[in-house]
Amino acid sequence: MLVQINTDSNIDATDALDQRLEGIVGEALDRFGEQLTRVEVHLNDENSNAKGGDADIRCLIEARLGGRPPSVVTHHAANVEQATEGAARKMRDKLDSVLGRLERR
Helix, strand or coil: CEEEEEECCCCCCCHHHHHHHHHHHHHHHHHHCCCEEEEEEEEEECCHHHHCCCCCEEEEEEEEECCCCCEEEEEEECCHHHHHHHHHHHHHHHHHHHHHHHHHC
16 A cells, blocks of 8 residues: 655655554554555645634545545544544545445445
8 A cells, every 4th residue: 555645845754754654544444455546635734824723634545446536534633643543543444434435346
């Protein structure tokens, strides 16, 4: 499973941050590893560094299952790690639902 991290100009992207976020997403979606072709993580600071806010970091995760349209979820939180963890949990639940429906057919 390829995990690609994308950040806007208001979030300092470092190798260490990328590794932490890849670990969070990888852990949450590990059981779908063979079925996922790519996972893209998009992080945005919606209010920019100048304004701040309680839940201004948005994490959007797009997961691509082979032969299926992409699944997308978002989560807002106070920091990058919390936003990523929340979105990864939502994606895990969404993929469980999508794959469960496919198995029932």
